Amino acid sequence: MRKILLLSEVFPPTHGGSGRWFWEIYSRFPDGSVVCMVGEHPGAQIVDPEFPHTIYRFPLNSREWGLRSYAGFRYYLKVWSRLKKLVKTDDVAQVHCGRILPEGLAAMFLNLTHGVPYTCYVHGEDVEVALTSRELKLLTKLVMRRADRIVANSQNSLRILLDKWQLPEHKVVVMNPGVDVDKFIPAPEHQRFEKWVGKRVILTVGRLQQRKGQDMMIRALPILEPRFPNLHYCIVGGGAEREALIELATDLRVSHMVEFAGEISDTDMVMHYQNCDLFALPNRRIGNDDEGFGMVLLEAQACGRPVLAGNSGGTRETLEHGVSGVLVDCSTPEPIAEALHALLQNPNELLVMGEAGRRRVLQCFSWESLAKDALRLFQID
The missing domain is CATH 3.40.50.2000 (Glycogen Phosphorylase B;)
Structure with a gap:
């Protein structure tokens, strides 16, 4: 089975709703269908064995999300270099990006050089903030244009993509985050805080x-x-x-x-x-x-x-x-x-x-x- 590569800086044990979302969804995918390249964390060795798919930890944090600075260019070069190796060693068929920037831009470069299709998640605030920078706005548009699909986390995020980014509606799908209903339960009667x-x-x-x-x-x-x-x-x-x-x-x-x-x-x-x-x-x-x-x-x-x-x-x-x-x-x-x-x-x-x-x-x-x-x-x- 050819694999999905999940590319996301935010992933447990790093706190964040998007990271929890990815963990819960992709952990339920069939064995052998997913490989993850996610951000580093000092507690990773404790939680990674609990995830049913292969996880590669990589320094995905960067102060620069643009390309005009040397630091930004060097960052994307390193991520792209790692991605192209994983495409071969893990038989990657598609990349799923935690955000448009920076993960989606790295996946776009991989698409340009190796033809690997990619999907990007959008959380609302990320594409709103991109509108405040001319460079980030341009890069975001380029990433969206070449993406196979954009996954919006809510109808509100969908409206942002349609109204402010003029994306065609057929390219965007809404997929809400959720909750572990067996873990988050009402308090037992005997419990006291x-x-x-x-x-x-x-x-x-x-x-x-x-x-x-x-x-x-x-x-x-x-x-x-x-x-x-x-x-x-x-x-x-x-x-x-x-x-x-x-x-x-x-x-x-x-x-x-x-x-x-x-x-x-x-x-x-x-x-x-x-x-x-x-x-x-x-x-x-x-x-x-x-x-x-x-x-x-x-x-x-x-x-x-x-x-x-x-x-x-x-x-x-x-x-x-x-x-x-x-x-x-x-x-x-x-x-x-x-x-x-x-x-x-x-x-x-x-x-x-x-x-x-x-x-x-x-x-x-x-x-x-x-x-x-x-x-x-x-x-x-």
Whole structure:
């Protein structure tokens, strides 16, 4: 059997929704059908044996995604050189690229020299950011033009590709990320989370970056505290905004209400989802940066938790507004506080929303069904 080569810098144990997406989908492909060339990580030797296909680790990170700099040119030359070797040694028939840039550009060079077709995934924010640079915009167009197909992670990403990049609709297919419905489950009845006893907990999981909206959630806390003095906001994840968020909580005198949990294990992650009262991803658009989908919203709903999300980007596709959660304008803290006030004062409604979210995830977003869709798309028996 000739193989698919998955080319992606982001791949477990590196944190990121796209990497988890690739792991879950391609791990369900038939034996001998996939080989992976993915980014390096110090914990790779622990997780790689759990993946059923061959994994090659390679330095796929680069500060330069363009070609005008020596560093960028040298980067693509190294990746292309490695790719052409794998085409021969592993009998590669097609390349699947985690992003348009940089992975897709390297695959385009391979296509030009060896005729190997390639597919590129698009996550929304990646092609939005490319519009801010003349060089990256040109390179992105070239990669898209020669690609066999583009896989968009949401209807929102599809609209970006059609409206802003003028891609023909027949070239793009929408394939949503999903969730492990056997791993992310409602809390067992006997389970207790000691650190949150007596608290009403709002949880956010994700990189600490502006578009995720942790800052707006913190700004909403002073509004909510008089009505909910036991309110507790837990932030899971790391990133560049950590110090700014700590300073913001201090300035607003709500540090006692905010927990920075940092990066945690998958087991602890599930327990955090299971034991919060409500999950919030108060995302908003920052310049050209927007949330492409929001896998964490699916994980929370799979655990039977109601969710709040920003009405920006692709997050609206992860929930049913008014049924499993709410969509809110998260560009300012006041609408967030208003929505949370209405939800938190009605525990029965939160319970019903959580149950509805679990049902919807089981029906639409399980990895098993999504992997079958992917197998049909890529015509693998």
